[in-house]
Amino acid sequence: MRxxxxxxxxxxxxxxxxxxxxxxTKVIQPDFGVSGLDSLARAALPFALASVGMAVVVIAGxxxxxxxxxxxxxxxxxxxxxxxxxxxEAALAVLFVLMVGIGMGAINGTLIVLTRVPDIVVTxxxxxxxxxxxxxxxxxxxxxxxxxxxxxxxxxxxxPFLPAALTEWIPxxxxxxxxxxxAIWLPLRRSKLGLRFYAIGSDPLAAYRSGVPVGxxxxxxxxxxxxxxxxxxxxxxxxxxxxxPIPGPYLMASxxxxxxxxxxxxxxxxxxxGPILAVLVLRTVxxxxxxxxxxxxxxxxxxxxxxxxxxxxxxxxxxxxRKT
Amino acid sequence: MTPAxxxxxxxxxxxxxxxFGAVVxxxxxxxxxxxxxxxxxxxxxxxGKSTLVKILTGALKRDSGHVRIHGRDxxxxxxxxxxxxxxxxxxxxxxxxxxxxxxxxxRLCETPVExxxxxxxxxxxxxxxxxxxxxxxxxxxxxxLDLARALAVEPDVLMLDEMTAALPTDLVERVLRTVxxxxxxxRSVIYVSHRFREIAxxxxxxxxxxxxxxxxxxxxxxxxxxxxVELMLGGAVTAPERQATAARRAPGEARLKVRGLRAGxxxxxxxxxxxxxxxxxxxxxxxQGQDELFDVLAGNRPALAGGLEVDGKAVAFHHPxxxxxxxxxxxxxxxxxxxxxxxxxxxxxxxxxxxxxxxWGAIAMGxxxxxxxxxxxxxxxxxxxxGEVRRLSGGNQQKxxxxxxxxxGVKTLLLFDPTRGIDIRTKRQIYALVRELADQGAAVxxxxxxxxxxxxxxxxxxxIFNGRVVDSFDAAEADEARLMRAAYxxxxxxxxxx
Numbered sequence: 001m002r003x004x005x006x007x008x009x010x011x012x013x014x015x016x017x018x019x020x021x022x023x024x025t026k027v028i029q030p031d032f033g034v035s036g037l038d039s040l041a042r043a044a045l046p047f048a049l050a051s052v053g054m055a056v057v058v059i060a061g062x063x064x065x066x067x068x069x070x071x072x073x074x075x076x077x078x079x080x081x082x083x084x085x086x087x088x089e090a091a092l093a094v095l096f097v098l099m100v101g102i103g104m105g106a107i108n109g110t111l112i113v114l115t116r117v118p119d120i121v122v123t124x125x126x127x128x129x130x131x132x133x134x135x136x137x138x139x140x141x142x143x144x145x146x147x148x149x150x151x152x153x154x155x156x157x158x159x160p161f162l163p164a165a166l167t168e169w170i171p172x173x174x175x176x177x178x179x180x181x182x183a184i185w186l187p188l189r190r191s192k193l194g195l196r197f198y199a200i201g202s203d204p205l206a207a208y209r210s211g212v213p214v215g216x217x218x219x220x221x222x223x224x225x226x227x228x229x230x231x232x233x234x235x236x237x238x239x240x241x242x243x244x245p246i247p248g249p250y251l252m253a254s255x256x257x258x259x260x261x262x263x264x265x266x267x268x269x270x271x272x273x274g275p276i277l278a279v280l281v282l283r284t285v286x287x288x289x290x291x292x293x294x295x296x297x298x299x300x301x302x303x304x305x306x307x308x309x310x311x312x313x314x315x316x317x318x319x320x321x322r323k324t
Numbered sequence: 325m326t327p328a329x330x331x332x333x334x335x336x337x338x339x340x341x342x343x344f345g346a347v348v349x350x351x352x353x354x355x356x357x358x359x360x361x362x363x364x365x366x367x368x369x370x371x372g373k374s375t376l377v378k379i380l381t382g383a384l385k386r387d388s389g390h391v392r393i394h395g396r397d398x399x400x401x402x403x404x405x406x407x408x409x410x411x412x413x414x415x416x417x418x419x420x421x422x423x424x425x426x427x428x429x430x431r432l433c434e435t436p437v438e439x440x441x442x443x444x445x446x447x448x449x450x451x452x453x454x455x456x457x458x459x460x461x462x463x464x465x466x467x468x469l470d471l472a473r474a475l476a477v478e479p480d481v482l483m484l485d486e487m488t489a490a491l492p493t494d495l496v497e498r499v500l501r502t503v504x505x506x507x508x509x510x511r512s513v514i515y516v517s518h519r520f521r522e523i524a525x526x527x528x529x530x531x532x533x534x535x536x537x538x539x540x541x542x543x544x545x546x547x548x549x550x551x552x553v554e555l556m557l558g559g560a561v562t563a564p565e566r567q568a569t570a571a572r573r574a575p576g577e578a579r580l581k582v583r584g585l586r587a588g589x590x591x592x593x594x595x596x597x598x599x600x601x602x603x604x605x606x607x608x609x610x611x612q613g614q615d616e617l618f619d620v621l622a623g624n625r626p627a628l629a630g631g632l633e634v635d636g637k638a639v640a641f642h643h644p645x646x647x648x649x650x651x652x653x654x655x656x657x658x659x660x661x662x663x664x665x666x667x668x669x670x671x672x673x674x675x676x677x678x679x680x681x682x683x684w685g686a687i688a689m690g691x692x693x694x695x696x697x698x699x700x701x702x703x704x705x706x707x708x709x710x711g712e713v714r715r716l717s718g719g720n721q722q723k724x725x726x727x728x729x730x731x732x733g734v735k736t737l738l739l740f741d742p743t744r745g746i747d748i749r750t751k752r753q754i755y756a757l758v759r760e761l762a763d764q765g766a767a768v769x770x771x772x773x774x775x776x777x778x779x780x781x782x783x784x785x786x787x788i789f790n791g792r793v794v795d796s797f798d799a800a801e802a803d804e805a806r807l808m809r810a811a812y813x814x815x816x817x818x819x820x821x822x
Contacts, residue, residue, distance in 0.1 A: 195424070195432050202423035208383075209419035210433045211404030268423035 010262035010314060014277040017310075021284040029291045034156060034168050036287075041171035042153055044283040045235045046071065048177050050250040051257035051275040052185070053228030057119075058258050060221035061201035061267030062112070065123040067229055067254055068247035069130035070104045074233025076134050079143025079243025090146035098230050104130060105226020109219035127251075134245040143243040150238050152176055177276070180231055185272050188224070197221050201267025257282060260307055262314070282307075332395075334359050334512040335380075335411065335481045340389035341536075342375050349375040351536035353389075355514070357481060362503065362513040364523040364544070367533035368556045368775075368808070376533065377485055377516060381413040382406035393480055407433065410480035414487045416611070418466035420458045426469070427454040435476050443472035448498050463490050463589055471499060475506065482506065483514040488522060489611050490589045500526050518609045519790070520549045520812050534558050553808050576600070577636050579767035580652070580736055582621075584630035591616035592791030593630070598736070598767045603758055605782030605799060606771040609811050613791035614771055618740050621769070622654035623647035634736075651735030655725050655742055663725060670696050673728045699727045719750030726757055737761060737768045744773065755781040775804045775811075789813040 025032050050067050057064045074097050081093035112122045153176050156168035188194045196217040199207040208214050236244055254275075261278035263270030285306060289299040333356035342350040350372040357363045367373040378384040380391065382400040391398055398409040406413070420429050430437055437454070444452055447468045458466065467487060474482060484503065488496045504526045507513050515527055523530065524544060532540040532555040540555040542548055578597035585594045591613035598604050608614045619625035621632070623641030632639050634650045641647045647654070663672050673696045722742055739758065743751045758781055762768050770782055778785045778799055785802050787795040787810040795810040 192431070195428055198424055198428075199421045199432055202421045206419040206421055207432075209381075209403045209413070209415060210421070210429070211402070211407045212432065213402070213404060268421070 041173035049232035050254040053225040054254040060197040066126040068250040070229035071233035072134035074230040076138040076243035101230020105223040109222030113215040364527040364530040371533040372536040412479035413483040422459040439476035581633035586629040588616040603768040605778040605785035608788040719746040
C-alpha cells in the first residue's frame with residue numbers, strides 16, 4: 001500500500017491540486033455547476049487526447065511536434081466524410097480517420113527510424129506536411145459531424161438506478177475520455193509492446209541488448225500517438241460540429257501537460273493518468289483566471305509560472321527522495 | 325579444424341572478418357567452444373576482441389565467415405536473434421532497464437521467474453523483491469541479476485564480457501564457482517577477461533587474438549600465462565628508439581602526491597608521486613580505474629578515500645576550476661570534449677589563456693596574438709584549415725589541445741591517451757612536445773594504451789591493475805613484455821597455482 005502511494009505520489013498530488021482548484025472555482029463563481037463542469041470537460045477533451053498521445057511518444061523516448069497538425073488532418077477528414085452521411089457511413093468514417101491517424105504516426109516513426117534524423121527535426125518537418133495536407137482536404141472550416149457522435153460528449157451521463165440529479169454531474173466528455181484512453185492504453189500497458197515503450201525510453205542500449213526490436217517499437221509508439229491524435233481531431237469536430245483545418249493550440253499545451261503530468265522528458269517514466277489530470281488542472285486554472293477577469297496576457301504569465309514552479313517543486317522532491 | 329581436446333564444438337566461429345571503412349578490425353578470427361567447456365577470449369587493445377564479441381552477440385554484422393551453434397548456421401542480426409539462437413551474453417555494464425522493476429525486466433526478455441529466483445538466491449542475493457526498481461539497486465546486485473537472468477533461460481552458450489570488473493571479491497568468487505558448475509553440468513561458456521587469476525581458476529582453454537587474427541588456442545595449465553602474453557604481443561617487439569635516460573626529476577619535493585586514492589567502483593587504492601621535470605607513464609588495461617583517477621585529478625569527480633598533495637599542500641577538488649587553479653591541467657582522451665570544434669585554431673588556443681590574461685573585460689588582442697602565434701609555430705600545426713578546428717586531422721586537433729597549455733604555461737599536465745589514432749609522425753612531435761614541457765619544469769602524467777610509448781616518451785612508469793598500483797619501474801626497463809605482464813596483474817602472488 002505504502003509502495004503504491006509513493007510510486008503514484010505525483011498523480012495523487014495532481015488530483016489534490018485539481019480538487020483544490022475546483023473548490024476555488026466554486027468560491028470565485030458561486031453559480032459554477034453542472035453546465036460549467038460540462039463545458040470544462042468538453043473544452044479539455046482535445047487537449048487531453050493530444051497530451052495522452054504525446055505522453056506515449058515521450059515515454060518511449062521521443063517527441064512528436066506534429067501532434068496538432070495530425071489532429072487537424074483527422075478533424076477535416078472526419079468532417080468531410082461525415083458531411084451528409086448516414087449514421088452507418090459516419091461510423092465507417094470514424095474508423096477510417098482512426099486508421100489515418102495510425103498511418104500518419106507510423107509515417108513519422110518510420111522516417112525517424114530509417115533516416116536517423118533526430119525526432120524533433122523529423123516531426124517539425126512533418127508538422128508542415130500535415131498542415132498542408134489538412135488545408136488541401138478542406139481549405140476553410142467546414143463539413144459536419146454526425147449528430148450521434150456529438151451526443152457522445154455533450155451533457156451529463158444518464159445511468160439506470162441512479163438519480164439524474166447525481167449523474168448529471170458526470171460530464172459525458174470525461175466519460176468518453178476515460179473509456180477511450182482506458183480501452184487503448186490499459187491492454188497496451190499490460191502487453192509486451194507497452195513494456196517495450198518504457199524499455200526503449202529508459203535505456204535504448206540496454207533494451208537492444210535485452211532483445212527488444214528498438215526500431216519497430218519506436219514506430220509503434222508514434223503510431224499509437226497518431227491514433228490518439230486522430231481521436232483528438234475527431235473530438236474537435238465533435239465539439240464544434242465542423243472540421244478545423246488550422247491546427248489548434250494543442251502542441252505546446254500537450255508538452256506542458258506531459259511535463260506537469262510527471263512524464264519525464266527523455267523517456268521511460270510516467271503514465272497517462274498524470275497528463276490527463278495535468279490538462280484538467282491547466283484548463284481549470286485558465287477558466288478561473290477568466291472568471292477573475294484577469295487580463296489574458298497576465299493570465300498567460302501566471303499559467304507559465306505555475307507550471308515552472310510545480311515542475312521545479314517536483315524535481316526538488318525527487319532529489320530529496322533519492323538522497324534519503 | 326577441430327581444436328585439441330574437443331570432439332564437437334557447440335559454438336563454432338570460423339574465418340570471421342569485419343572492416344570499418346579502411347580499418348580492418350577482424351581479419352580471420354575463429355573460436356570454438358565445446359560442450360562443458362569454458363574458453364577464455366584474450367587479446368591486447370585493438371586486437372579485435374570487442375569486435376568479435378559484438379559479432380557473436382548480434383550487435384554487429386560480420387563481413388565474412390560463419391558462426392554455427394550445434395552445427396547449424398545462425399543468423400546473428402540482433403541481440404534478440406542471438407538470444408534466440410541460444411547465445412546469451414552478459415555485458416560489462418548492466419543491461420537491465422533502469423525505469424522498470426525486476427519483474428518487468430524479466431517479462432521483457434521472456435525470462436522464467438522461478439529459475440531466476442533460484443539463481444538469485446544461489447548467487448547470494450537474499451533480499452530481492454520482484455517489484456524493486458532497477459534504478460534503486462546497487463551496481464553489484466545488478467551484475468548478479470544479469471547473470472541470474474541469463475542462467476534462467478538455460479542458454480547453450482553463455483558469454484561473459486568482463487563481467488567481474490565491478491564486483492567485490494566475495495561476489496567474484498561466487499560468480500566463478502557458479503559459472504564453473506554450469507560448465508561442469510554441460511553448458512558452454514565464453515569468458516572474456518583481462519584477469520589471469522580468474523582465467524586460471526575456471527577456464528579450460530584460451531583463444532588469443534592479435535591484429536584481428538586468432539593466433540593461438542591453448543590449454544590452460546600452470547605457467548601458460550607467459551606464453552599467452554607472448555602470443556598477445558607477437559614477435560614484433562622492437563628495440564627502443566629513444567634511449568631512456570636516468571631520472572630527470574627535479575630535486576626537491578614531489579609536485580603531486582597521490583595517496584590511497586579510491587573513487588567510483590573501480591579505483592580502489594592508488595598512490596604515487598609525480599615530480600617536476602619528469603614524464604610519468606601510466607599503464608593499465610581498459611577499466612582498471614584509470615578513468616576514475618584522471619577524473620579525480622582533474623576535479624570532475626570526488627575521491628571516496630585518500631588524498632592529494634600539490635607542492636606539499638593537501639588539496640581537495642570540488643570542481644575542474646579547483647584543479648586548474650592548482651596548476652593541474654587535463655588533456656582528455658576524447659578530443660571533442662576539449663575543443664570548440666567549430667571555432668578557429670587561434671580561438672581554441674586562446675581560450676585557457678583568456679582566463680589568465682584578463683578575468684573580465686576586453687581581450688588583450690596584441691598579447692593574445694603573440695602567444696598564440698608562438699604556440700602555433702612551435703607545434704607546426706598545419707594552419708591551412710585553421711578556420712575551424714573540426715576540419716583539422718585528428719593529430720593536428722590533438723596538437724591544439726596540448727598547444728593551448730603551452731601558450732598558457734603549465735605546471736602539471738595530465739595526458740589521457742593523447743596519441744590514440746594518430747599517425748606516427750605526429751606522435752613523435754607530441755613526444756617531443758611533452759619532453760619539452762617537462763624540461764621546462766612541468767610534471768607530466770602520461771596514460772597510454774600503447775605499451776611501446778612508455779619507452780619512447782616516459783621516464784618512469786606506474787602500472788595499475790584492478791584499481792591498485794601493482795608495479796612501478798624505470799622506463800628503461802619497460803619492455804612491452806614486462807609491461808603487459810604487469811598490466812595483467814601477473815605478479816608472483818597472482819601466478820597460476822601449480
